[in-house]
Amino acid sequence: MSNQIYDVIGVGIGPFNLGLAALIEPLEDVNGLFFEQTEQLQWHPGMLIKGTNLQVPFLADLVTFADPTSNYSFVNYLHKQNRLYPFFFFQELQAPREEYNEYLQWVADQLNHLRFGEKVVDVEEKREEDERFFTVTVRNRDGEEVYYNTKHIVMGTGSKPLVLKGMEDLPEDDVVHTSRYLYKKEELVKGEKITVIGSGQSAAEIVEDLLVEQGHYGFEITWLTRSPGLFQLDTAKLPQEFFSPDYVTYFHSLTYEQRKDTLSDLDSLQNGVDPSTLSNIYNWLYHRSIGSKENKVTIQPLTEVSGIQQAEEGYTLECHQWQADETFSYSTDKVVLATGYKPNIPAWFTKRFAKDVIYEDEKLFKVGRNCEIKFQEERPNKIFTTTNISHSHGTGANNLGLSVNRNIKMVNTIAGRTVYPEGEGAIFQQFQMKEKD
Structure with a gap:
């Protein structure tokens, strides 16, 4: 262990922490x-289905809202890959999922302060x-265990799949969470009946993909959702x-009970299906129905x-309308679970810090507007989180x-100065009455 004390160490490298690393890279007074x-x-590799796009415009890359001149923007990626003209003629605001994954890997390959294949197993507070x-x-x-010192931590450990009760010991080729869909698709399509469970974008994309394959394999498709x-995503x-910084600041200022009630009101902004996906599914269903009396889609x-139980042949789902x-x-013969994810809180956090955190309920810790986890006693060394923050930062x-x-x-907090402008005051709505000058 060297005596160097870094300004920040990030635990986990997904899009959130990768974007943080890209914003830190050009700074001389912040190292991490x-x-x-x-x-x-790999960004959701099990769901990189051909022909699917992001649900947000390409400007929502790793850096553009902070610094449009950054070398790590999606536009610069297109330029460096000689893909600006193809993307221009593509005429879509949303980048393909596969290409977004390629973009993330392109950025990661250029940053020298990323360490892949190395797992953080403990974090401990020290004072000298x-x-x-x-x-x-x-x-x-x-x-080998290697030790590093840092002033601040960013916990970007993401989430892990939510699964049905009783499926833990079932064959992975038969009962698959969406996170593994493409890895297991070859086995899934061998079944006579495939059931998809869930109502969000992932479920819809898989149903559409199975409709494409149905003509080749002849299986039945069932789509169940609670x-x-x-319903379609509200894209007005x-x-x-x-989804603006202004609204996040307003949402964060509410009480916990108000925030909890508000999340359900905004459900159509987060949990609906892209209108084009629903349209594609309906079109497939309509064309399949022409001249056919056999209904192979439920x-x-x-x-x-x-719940789910293994039967003599296939599986039995316990259902309630x-x-x-x-x-x-x-x-059913095969099951695809589009049942979402739950926060992945590392064991070291639970062991070392959970007892000293301020909780808003028995499971949700209090989080500042800058993503700092709030402790019962104020600390100069921050643990920031991008995991488990819907209750504090909204939909x-x-x-x-x-x-x-x-x-x-986070960068501005760590640096102790305004490195990047925070982007508020740029929308047409306000969420509380303000006095006119």
Whole structure:
């Protein structure tokens, strides 16, 4: 262990921490390291389905909202790859998912302060004389433990799949979370009946992809979701201002109870399906129905799937149509779970820091507007988080464009000065009455 004390160490390298690393890179007065246990940056590799696009415009890259002149912008990526003209003629604001993943890897390859294949296994507070810092224990590729000191930590450990009760020991080729869909697709399409569970964008993209494959393999498709219907994402222009720094600041100023109630009101801005995806699905269904009396697609909302059991042949789903209060069992050969994710809180945080945190309820820790986890006693050394912040930062907690604003807040806090402008006051709505000058 060297005596160097870094300004910040990032735990995990996904788009959020990668964007932070890109914003820090040109700064002479802020130095940092970022660690990722996997060997390479892969952004949702199990869902990089051909023909799917991001749900946000390409300006929501890693850096543009902070510094449009950055070398790490998506436009510069296109320029360096000689793809500006193809993207121009593509005539889409949303970049393809595959290309966004390529862009992330292109940025990661240029940054020297990223360490892949190295896992943070512990973080401990230290004090030497008048200096306080964290010591970070990292297990490197050779299995050795190496120690680094830092003033601040950014916890970017992302999320992990939510799965059905009872599926932990079932064959992975048969019961698959969306995070593994493309890895297991070859086995999935061999089934006679494939059931997709969930109502969001991932579920819809998989149903569309299966509709494409259905003509080749002949399987049946069932789509079950507990939501009241398959509703589209609200993409109108004024509602999109709820993904602005101004609204996040307003949302953050509310009480916890007010924020909790508000999240459900904004559900259509986060959990709906892109209108083009729903349109594509309907078009497939319509064309398949021409001249055909055989219905090989079942779509049923209002239905919660509470469990899964292995049967003599295939699997039995325990289902409840909650509006009509009807319980039934449903047989299928293969299952795809588009059941979302839950926060991935590392063990070292729970062990070392959880008892000293301020909680807003029994599971959710209090988080500052700059993503600083709030402790019962104020500390000069911050632990920032981009994980588990919907309750503090609203429906845009996972929005790629707003991640840049969060990184701006963190960089400015770490540097102790305004490195990047914070971008408020640029929308047409206000959320509280202000006095006119």
